[in-house]
Amino acid sequence: MVGNAELRAVMADLGLTRADLAHLVNQELVALGCPGTLTVRTVGTWLSGQSRWPQGRIRTALERALRRTPEQLGFIPHRTAQPQVPSEEPVLRRDFLAASAAAALPSMIASRGQAVGHTDVDRLKESLRTLTALDDHRGGHGSLETAALAGSDQALGKVDRTISDSVRRRLYSLAADYTATAAFSCIDDRRLDDAERHFETALRLAGLGNDHVTTMRVFNCLSMVGYHRNKPAVALSAAWAAQNAQAARRDPLLASLAHARAAIAHSTTGDRQAALRCLGHARDALSRVDDRERPTWTDFYGSAELFALSAVVHQHLDNSAESESASHRALAGIPPQFRRNRASATARLALAQLGQGEIEQATTTANSVYTLMGDDPLPPRLLTLLGDFHRGLITLAPTSAVTREWTDRVHAQGETQ
Template structure:
């Protein structure tokens, strides 16, 4: 209960009080303050992963932004407010993906896409399509996964920014790998690598901070896992973990779980269980996001399938039970 209250307070504290905007027409400086609060929520998500308090805080930020639209006559400020509301709402949706509440995620993304249109925000529109592809992946719906990934590839933001194009190509690679289309999946990974090599240091929204060469390796590991290339998946996971910054704790934990799955796929049971234990070490006393728990469930089922009665399996099962009791 104390941890839950602390997380709720941390997320809520990221938002400025409404009184900061009372009594004057809203301008760009007010939008900047709300935008800085979004950065704080993004940092919390990177560290802790998605949870209900973060979703609530993000939706509160969106309401604050929309509540200021009618207090300004500046068209540019109104567009920025709609754009910011879209970004906040997409953040809420992404938190729901991590929390495995996919119906809620889809509802938030529908709203975010509408707000992005009002704000002429093509970057957030691409983010929504990228996230909807993730939702399709979590639902095991290959057609939705691929359609949303293609929409991200075709988005105007992808044509204008090589880094965003790279992310869209990587997401498409995952979509194609889930259908077993090896050639297209690897071709999309090649496009993602080429585009990332052309990326510059322009200013971008905070949600893009996670993406770079290390994260592309992490996504490549997913592709190779689906294509049954366990050695390639292991190599990509090692390179991801060598480069993902410490502040992206949730992403490091996910890459660690993928590394363990790749080692398990090669029959390296003791090494795999030693690796996957690092997920708990990384996340510390915080509850594991359900999306991460799903990966650990995949590992557990794979381990039991390979070695049902082995000592390694018994020890790992005991640790999982003990960990569950402590959270």
Template structure:
């Protein structure tokens, strides 16, 4: 036998070091009324294959700790013991000692069922990726928030069955990410009170999971909430928190996104110099970004999305030509998988064209938003942008044929939806 690959694989999946496993087994030995004196060196002999079958009480403690039989852990019993069961302590004394000691043990050690490992977390992570892809394509829809909250509950429901800190942190982090996804769906639906409530929960869970990236995501989204509430001060405070988050200090891409949010907040407040300065900082930081692995929610952000956010800044500053140019560059680079973002950039392009008096072109561009989103219902956040366009068109050319045609079209779209 060359080593014990089964035990090694289980330890890796559960996130256990040799010292962790020795500690867990010693807890169980104490619960069985035995001295907890197992050493890391003994675990090393198991992994190397030098020891192929643990002794009686240690074997029982190992099985209790990992919720698996010795054979499932790759151990091979001696021939003389394969057909008989070794005598154990009297049941009454063993159970009494176990009951008294269990109260002092972590819940995860004494819970029933097989311990949760990294493989279980990976499966939940795949479901989150699917939800994120759906959000990228369609935006807010009826079941996304509920599905995300269900995923968070499933992750939290597994916390009590973990026996390692690394798996426990991953579960809290995943629950935070699921909850933040639910909150973002509320932003798209313009249910901002619900969004803030979910973000508060997500931030707490991110802290429990030591997840600095999701914490930054929360602050970034809270800046969006401040923007939608037309509260530049709140939007700027959240953007500053995103800039100062540990994840942003470590990752230029996240820092770039935080600077872009600050630029939007400054532009909303009418601070041209600060807004343009923040845009420059966002471009500089993005130029330093590398290809490291990141959560799927960050996939939307890159040069094209920065152009889209720049268009928002220029629109608020009254730079319609610059906003149109930035929107065109955004649409040239935003991937088709981010259909909702492409639709938003298209609506911004229509607003920029309208700001330059290009009524017919602007109406045609705005109409293409409906074509892009096909038969899917427009998220309220996108409908709000088109509502801004509608009011602007009526103000600019209230009696034109273009305005009448546009009004008839959106009325028909509204009835269809």
């Protein structure tokens, strides 16, 4: 596209339309004591290249508005600039004010810094992808929570340097996503009070950013918190809130996840019919999923993860055989990079096998959780599952050699279950 490519790129990065830019420049003109008369048509001449060097006071206002020099905005100075002699006092006054502002401009730009744009937000999002990948591999822990909260602080620290609503909303949305990541890490770390506190903050930030996807994410995770607190009513209410979130109504993948979460909540109360009905809704919604762009935190969810969640439902409904089948299908499909989820599905498989009296097979499966996680410490949420397995094994076969070997393994790991 011909014309002033630099100005066009800056406007796109800052999220500005022609009308937005005219409004911002006029605000600065008024602050300089000049009439705010810049029109959208004039902005068009800048973009087309027809006007290559704005007038003095307008140029000063433009620098103040975008916090960039004219050269950075793609303007080219005239080779010979003839000074104009002011003929009227008002003109002299305006030129004096504009010249004074221009003289002060370098220090103003240095102190305020350049305006934050979409490129800055994109760079911050890359760091969030790294944290999400770390969570998928290792699971939640204190260092991940700290890093996520630092990312949120970075995003919020840039809000005051935005000049467009679109960039400002993206920063609030990104801060919400970072904070929700910190909260999810706390769930894995079994620090549920901290998780709830972070989720409250994430929900507020998502509102400021008009971010319906993160809002749905928060309600989905609050359903998990209710589940881990053994409060089925809370878990179910949060799952319903996730289903009713605008993002879930628009995206069948998110709707499927919310239905699966509701199924787990129903299963903990023994409501078989409602739990299985919700699983059916989750499968139906998943069959309608398209390939639209989604946040990286949703990458874990698909048919394999739905099988993993189905295994949880069937376990609560005392369908050990169904739970084992679903766990096998989950493990056949969960990608290797989601190591924590594979370990959780493996622990569920061990519980399902134990529920059918397959003591040796179940113990072998449970031992493979440690192998899968390698040298990394097991997240407390995963340890809780293995603790359930430990208690079930002792109850079922308290004196068997398999139980003694498993108990020795647990003691050797030095982990309380």
